[in-house]
Amino acid sequence: MKPERWKNPANKLFPYQVGFTSPPHDFDAAPSDFLGIAPEEVGVHGRIMHVPGYAHELKQRTKNFDLLEEFVNCMSNSGADVVGQVGTNWVHCNGTSPNEIREFCNKLSDKYETPFHMAGMCLVEALQEINAEKIALNSVYYWPDWRDGIARFLREAGFEVAYVGNFVDQGFYQTQQEVNDLTWIFPHELAEKSVTYVADQVPDADAIVINGMPNWRRSDGLPKRALHYTPRFEMVTGIPVISSDVALYWQIFKTLGVAPIGQHGHLLSKLNKD
Numbered sequence: 001m002k003p004e005r006w007k008n009p010a011n012k013l014f015p016y017q018v019g020f021t022s023p024p025h026d027f028d029a030a031p032s033d034f035l036g037i038a039p040e041e042v043g044v045h046g047r048i049m050h051v052p053g054y055a056h057e058l059k060q061r062t063k064n065f066d067l068l069e070e071f072v073n074c075m076s077n078s079g080a081d082v083v084g085q086v087g088t089n090w091v092h093c094n095g096t097s098p099n100e101i102r103e104f105c106n107k108l109s110d111k112y113e114t115p116f117h118m119a120g121m122c123l124v125e126a127l128q129e130i131n132a133e134k135i136a137l138n139s140v141y142y143w144p145d146w147r148d149g150i151a152r153f154l155r156e157a158g159f160e161v162a163y164v165g166n167f168v169d170q171g172f173y174q175t176q177q178e179v180n181d182l183t184w185i186f187p188h189e190l191a192e193k194s195v196t197y198v199a200d201q202v203p204d205a206d207a208i209v210i211n212g213m214p215n216w217r218r219s220d221g222l223p224k225r226a227l228h229y230t231p232r233f234e235m236v237t238g239i240p241v242i243s244s245d246v247a248l249y250w251q252i253f254k255t256l257g258v259a260p261i262g263q264h265g266h267l268l269s270k271l272n273k274d
Helices: 030-037 058-063 067-077 098-111 119-129 144-156 176-180 188-201 226-237 244-256 266-272
Strands: 016-022 042-048 082-085 116-118 134-138 160-165 185-187 207-210 215-217 223-225 241-243
Touching: 016 030, 016 067, 016 244, 030 042, 030 226, 030 244, 042 067, 067 082, 067 098, 067 116, 082 119, 082 244, 098 116, 098 119, 116 119, 116 244, 119 144, 119 207, 119 241, 119 244, 119 266, 134 144, 134 188, 144 160, 160 188, 185 188, 188 207, 188 215, 188 226, 207 226, 223 226, 226 241, 226 244, 241 244, 244 266
Parallel strands: 016 042, 016 082, 082 116, 134 160, 134 207, 185 215, 207 241
Antiparallel strands: 215 223
C-alpha cells in the first residue's frame, strides 16, 4: 500500500506530484516538456529503467515488462499522485490488446494506490475523447515491427486505420538504418512535411496520430517534440493531431484535475473547458 504519510498534504513537496519513466538509454524530454506547460503547483520526477545491453528491441521490452510495476511501486512509495510511462510500443510488445493493457494499468493503479498511464493506451483514450473513428497513423521513425504493432493495437481498439507509414515509407529516407542513426532527432522541416504527407493520404481523417516520441531540431539547434509543433500541424492540415507525448500529458493533467498553461492544440485545449 501507499505509505500513510502521503495522505497528509503537508508532507508533500508539491500539491500535485507526477512521476515519469522512459525506456533505457534515453534521456527523455517528457518530464521537462510536461513541467514547462504545468502550473507551478505541479512537481515532476523521472526514473529511467535499467536494462543492461538494451538495444531498443521489442523482445527486450517484453522481457523487462515487470520493470513497469517496479517503477509504479517506487513512485507510489515516493508520494507521486500519478505516474506516466513514456514510449508508445510497450502496449503492444507482448501482443496485448487494448482491453488487456487497460486491465494491466488498472491493476497497478489499484495495487499501489497511484493512477498509472501508458502512452500507447493514452493514444486510444485521447482518440476516444475526440470521437475519432477514421485515423491516419504517422509512424515517424518506427521500425517496421514497431509500426505494424501499434497499427494492430489501434485497429483492435476499434479505429479505422486508413494509412500507416514511417519516414522510409513516406520517402524521406532510403533505409531504416539511416533513420536509426539519427537517434530520434530529425531536421526541423521534416516535422511539417511528414504530417502534411500523411494528411494528403487521408484528407478526411478524424485525426492524425503520431506514435513514439520524435524530436525535430529547430533552426537554433534545439530539438523539440510534437507538443511544440501541434498547433502548427493542426493549422496546416485542418485535422486534429494526437501524438503520444500530448496524449500522455492530457491524461495525466486530466487525472490531476489540472489544466496546462498556454495553447497546445485541440486535445489539451479540452482540459481548459472542463
